[in-house]
Amino acid sequence: xxxxxxxxxxxxxxxxxxxxxxxxxxxxxxxxxxxxxxxxxxxxxxxxxxxxxxxxxxxxxxxxxxxxxxxxxxxxxxxxxxxxxxxxxxxxxxxxxxxxxxxxxxxxxxxxxxxxxxxxxxxxxxxxxxxxxxxxxxxxxxxxxxxxxxxxxxxxxxxxxxxxxxxxxxxxxxxxxxxxxxxxxxxxxxxxxxxxxxxxxxxxxxxxxxxxxx
Numbered sequence: 001x002x003x004x005x006x007x008x009x010x011x012x013x014x015x016x017x018x019x020x021x022x023x024x025x026x027x028x029x030x031x032x033x034x035x036x037x038x039x040x041x042x043x044x045x046x047x048x049x050x051x052x053x054x055x056x057x058x059x060x061x062x063x064x065x066x067x068x069x070x071x072x073x074x075x076x077x078x079x080x081x082x083x084x085x086x087x088x089x090x091x092x093x094x095x096x097x098x099x100x101x102x103x104x105x106x107x108x109x110x111x112x113x114x115x116x117x118x119x120x121x122x123x124x125x126x127x128x129x130x131x132x133x134x135x136x137x138x139x140x141x142x143x144x145x146x147x148x149x150x151x152x153x154x155x156x157x158x159x160x161x162x163x164x165x166x167x168x169x170x171x172x173x174x175x176x177x178x179x180x181x182x183x184x185x186x187x188x189x190x191x192x193x194x195x196x197x198x199x200x201x202x203x204x205x206x207x208x209x210x211x212x213x214x
Contacts, residue, residue, distance in 0.1 A: 019132045020087070022166065027090035034128075036070040045195060046071055049127070049158055052188060052199060053078060054207050058123040062148070064112055064141075065129030069095030075125060076102045083121075087111045113141035122153040128160060130178075131169040138174065142181045151202055154187065158197040171196050 026033040036042045049071075059080045066072045066084035068091055076082050076099060084099070084107045086092050092109040099105045108117070113133070124145055130138055145155060157178060159171030175196045179186065184200035208214050 019167075022132075023088040023091070027088055027094075031094055032068055032070070034067070036068065041194070042070075045158065045192075046074055048190070048192075049125075049156060049197065050074055050078070052190070052197070053123070053156070054154060054187075054199075054201075054210075055123075060119065060121045060150070061123045061125065062117065062121040064124065064126045064145075066095050066107065067091050067128075069098040069107065071125075071127060072099060072105065072107070073102075076105050079123070080104060082106070083108065083117055085110045085112060085117070113137055113144055116144045116148070119148070120150040120153070121148055122150040124149060124153065124155045125157075126155070127158045130157070130174040131159060131164055131167055131171060133169070135169070135177070138169070138177060139181060142178065146183060149184075149202060153202055155182070155184065155200045156197070157199075158195060161192075161194060161196050 032038070034042065057078055057080065061075055061079035061082045063072055063075055063082065063084045066086045069084065072082065072084045072095055082102075082105045084095055084105065086095065086107075086109065089109055092107055095107045099107060110117070112129075126145070130141070133141065149155060157175065159174055161171035163170045175198055178198065178200075182200050184202060185204040186198065187201040188199040190197040203210070206214070
C-alpha cells in the first residue's frame with residue numbers, strides 16, 4: 001500500500017513539474033498565450049459564462065486558474081469580494097496589474113489543490129485548468145471545492161473539450177469525473193461544439209423557484 005502511495009506521489013510531482021514548465025514556456029513568449037483579448041471565441045465564451053450565473057451579484061467569489069486576469073475583470077463586476085488564483089508567477093503578475101484598481105480583488109499565486117484559500121464562497125469558477133491536473137489531484141480539488149462552497153453557493157466549470165498535448169485529461173474527461181464525484185445538485189449543462197460548461201449548486205431549486213415564479 002505504501003509503495004502505491006509513493007508511486008502516486010511521484011506521478012503527481014511529475015505532473016506538477018510538467019505543468020509548471022508548460023506554463024513557464026507559454027508566458028515566456030506572450031502576455032496573452034491564448035489570445036483571450038483578441039479572439040471572438042474567447043469573448044463569446046466569457047459572455048456565455050457570465051450570462052449563465054444565477055445571481056447579478058455574489059458576496060465572495062473564488063476563481064481558480066485566473067491566468068492573466070481577462071476573465072477576472074468580468075467576474076470583478078459581479079463580486080463584492082473576489083480572490084483569483086494561479087500557479088504561474090508571470091500570470092499572477094499580469095492579473096495583478098490588470099486588476100490593480102479593483103480594491104475588492106485579490107490575486108494570489110497558489111498551487112491547486114495542495115494550496116487552497118480558507119473561508120467559504122458563494123461562487124467558485126474553474127475555467128480551463130482542471131485538465132492540467134493528475135486524476136488524484138482532480139479528486140482532491142473536487143473535495144476541497146465542495147467543502148469551501150457556501151450553503152447557497154454554485155460552482156461553474158468550463159473547459160475546452162479537445163485533447164491537450166502532453167496531458168492525459170481533456171474537458172470531456174474532466175466534466176465526466178466532476179459529474180461522478182461532485183455531491184451537489186447538477187443545475188445546468190451546456191454542450192458547445194468546442195467547450196463543455198456545467199453548473200453545480202447546493203440548492204436544488206431553480207432560479208424561477210427561488211424568485212417565487214413557480
